[in-house]
Amino acid sequence: MNAIIQFWTEHTPIFSILIPAFTGFLLVLLGNPGKGSLAHDWRQPWRRGISYVSSILGLGTAVLYLILASSGQITTYNLSEWAAPFGIVLVLDQLSALMLVLTYALATPILWFASHAWDTQGRYFHAMFHFLLMGLCGAFLTGDLFNLFVFFEILLMASYVLLLHGQGKARFQLGIHYVTINLLASALFLIGLGMIYGSVGSLNMADVARLIPLLEPDQHILAVAGGLLLFVVFGIKAAMLPVGFWLPKTYAVATTPVAAIFTIMTKVGIYAILRVNGTIFDDRLSQGILANWLLPIGLITSVYGVIGAIGAERLRRFVGFMILSSIGTLLIAISLFNTLAWAAGLYYLVHSTIIGAAFYLLCGWITSQRGTFKDHFNIAPQMKQHKAVSLTFFFIALMMAGLPPFSGFLGKVFILQATSHSPYQGVIIAVVLLVSLLSILAFTRVGFILFWRASKPESQPETEAFKAYQAIPNHAPTRNDQTIYLLLSGLVLYMVCANPIQQYMFKTAEQIQNNAVYEDAILHRDDLNQVISVQPFNPENLPETKYGGETVDPNAHLIPYIISKETLEGEHISEYKQRQIRQQQDQQAADPDDAKLKPMEP
Template identity: 45%
Template sequence: MLDTLFSTHLPVLPVLLPLFTAVVLLLLGDSGGQASHGGAQLRRARTLSLASVVFGALLAWRLMLEAAGGALTVYPLGNWPAPFGIVLVVDRLSAMMLALTWTIAVPVLWYASGGWDAHGRYFHALFHFQLMGLSGAFVTGDLFNLFVFFEVLLIASYALMLHGQGRERLRVGVHYVVLNLGASVLFLMGVSLIYAVTGTLNLADLALRVPVIAGPQAAVLQAAGLILLVVFGFKAALMPLSMWLPATYAAASAPVAALFAIMTKVGVYAILRVHGIVFGADGSVPAGAAAAATAYSVTSVLLPVALLTSVAAVLGALAAHSLPRLVAWLTVVSVGTVLTAVGIQGPAAWSGALYYMAQSTLVIAGLFLLAELIGTQRGATGGRLDPAPPVAQPQMLGILLLLGAATVAGLPPLPGFIGKLMILEASALHAWVVPVWTVLLAAGFFTLVGLARAGSLLFWNASAAGVPEPAPRHKASAAPLLATLAPLALVAAMSVFAAPLMRYTDAAALQLADRAAYARAVLGSASEGALDTTRPYRVIPGARTP
């Protein structure tokens, strides 16, 4: 009975677990920044927080295993049927993003528990509120609740960004908050326009209603779709909306920046989910319909802007003056690569996008943690790309940087190469095949150049000349090293298990493109009847109650 109850409510647990954990942590109190690292209060917070994250990762992987079998799970909150009630939907795509989020959270929180969590107050509670927002954004089946979970994760990220204080964090944090507030206003505008025309915000319901709306209302929907593309593009760091990201991520503490590696992918996910399900066009869409018009507009805009994002980000990486800022620019490069695949359209390209997104998120998270390990062993020079005394662990740290560099650059046989190859193959018959191949291959080459330059300055050109103080000779302890190694080891494992992972992403892309099946799963019999466009909602005869 307990197992049945657990299975029934499994889709909502990745949202409720971090919420309850954060509340308990707040009730326990927080002495961060006041007590020593070994204080009993902080030890209790760390134990509870780490146990919750590990349990959440197990839940997320169980959901992914269920989704791998083809299950599309619909969880109606309050047992209200869609589209009248709020639903959570777990398909292959959302399950993969949940598993990726919680898998990254485990080593990141482990790393932070080595001391970063004591640099300010309420780190663990904020960390779990961030996980709640991320998980909710990936499983919600409703546009307004996507906005709500966006705000939850953003509010937590504001505080995490400033955690530990510092003048530079405060400076870039103000920009980060102001720009995100502006994006939130645009999000509400886009959602309001869609609701005004369709009378619903359920994604499955919108997938059926939007294609049959024509005339002036179709133009309003097209404008709303483009507004949402701007919002999601800002969240994903799409050029020219990404100039805030390098300074913000470079100023954040290492574990916070590592967690933020998944936050940019929320924007990519939203573009795939909203513009793939709601505004995407296929053969069943009537000519001139809103979905077809918006899909054309998105395709014509997204692909060139994604390529521009990769080009600008690679130039930023080459000009970076510190290792954390270099890794931050590589985050933007990965976004440009993924959105290039999204802009190519089609299940094959989307499969490559999902595979590349998973490996790039893992490697970027690992590189942010690695950047701090290297910086702490270089004395006053820190992570700046200037000559400094040798680090205490050149072999270990150098090998980890080499692994990360080879993956980010897309060298075989690592998963960065496999993901790019999937995208390049999918673009072979596309009209933009030449610029796509040129930009992706050139981006990989110059990424390798930028990382090789950084590696030579960090390890090969080490010198004590001109350095005001000697480099500390203490080595990183086992815990942060293992926490840094974990995401990079998972990246290497993606090469070993490339075949089953590619089958999963292929199936996820096909499932995402099948909007009719998505609507049937969420709406039940409502998706089979005729659509009455005179009503704000569809009449559901004999509505299915899960």
């Protein structure tokens, strides 16, 4: 048991990435029938069982990480034993632990729902689902900007396949648009990273945050420009205006479980804006530019989303526009740049993600109960489960519109309380209240069409309308209603536990605003208490990356700081290099000034 605990401690937090990664590879190796039916394939129960076990294991791991991070401890993991900023580091803090729990708390019930029939509509559903989880977990845990790009691409490639799951012309057309937009965003991402690396010389988040204020004016402007370019990329992912028009139509054509899990995708963009633009680029210039743009963007996105919902002609697009409006509310909270606002935004983020997923699942239930009318806003015969469906819609409407006493209302109240020191307090309060009022009107319109104006079913057995109505299932699709009730119950519990949860959110906001804490936890220092780095950037300061041979290395004394003691004492470190390290350490003891980084010989 001690060995297991030690292994767990040494390799936290990479398990949240490895669990879905190995699951995805195993499911791919399991194979799929070429032209046969997945529903009758002997491997299908194995796929579902492996997915269940992996998802539950991932959820348990995320909860343990949340407990570990709740103490305020920042846990780091150096990949291949290369310490930051020379290697890639994973960082588990309160924010990443929160996002991991949210991801798996949403993914587990959705996977359970999808595993009855939806997963048979296309091959490799389970494998792509877990690769999506791998990308999400990696994006939330990485402490490196380039690695953030890598995990973005992993989750996006999985989302491309999942969006087309179930096939269909509309999915293919909008899938092409979705892929094109994200490929453009990926290109901009790489350009932004190049601008940052060219001026800063590092892509480690903690190192970049430390070095930004030390740059020369021209380098500083270039780095800020790169950061703002990343803001545009993250804005595309978050679907903020004017780069978020793609969301309502794209999510509307996805299958029900895929649309539900995609609600966490936009939150990756919000997370990246908060993590990168809100904390790394926290100097006066970059935050001044961001604050001037972020607040109006948030206000416009929030209003546009609810107006689009009022004019929507299909229920799925209605949900997409309401999600767009909630994204605007989150951007408003971030734009205030204070701890209370960020804590309120995090509280509202969890609420908006879960309620959006529950609403998409309700769309599937309503579509199954309306026959050929599907989710279009046309007068149709009364649903066979109209009482259960209407009550579920009513509770979702209350929660999503932000009416008391539910978590949506509490989240908006927390945000409004955080505006006390903002010069735009009146505008923010007016817009938030206006959006809530318009949301009520939008939900009233939808409820009026779907339920109150529903016609009586045809009673003449000889008519086609009667036969069509009798063909409609008497109950919700298997596990559909249970999954919705589970998510709504979670939101009720979230509301009941609002006080301790909000305290956690406040501590999280405090932690992510303190760059010095991350610098101490991630970066290493030499004997003079100076951070080991190649900055300020000088192309002559190039560390030697090979430890063999007899090349003179004036910076050999830094090697013990970037690799483990076991590796240093291993057989791959030559005796010549060991002597260099000892000699330079002795020289430093006699002359501390000799510890400075020295240029390598050409």
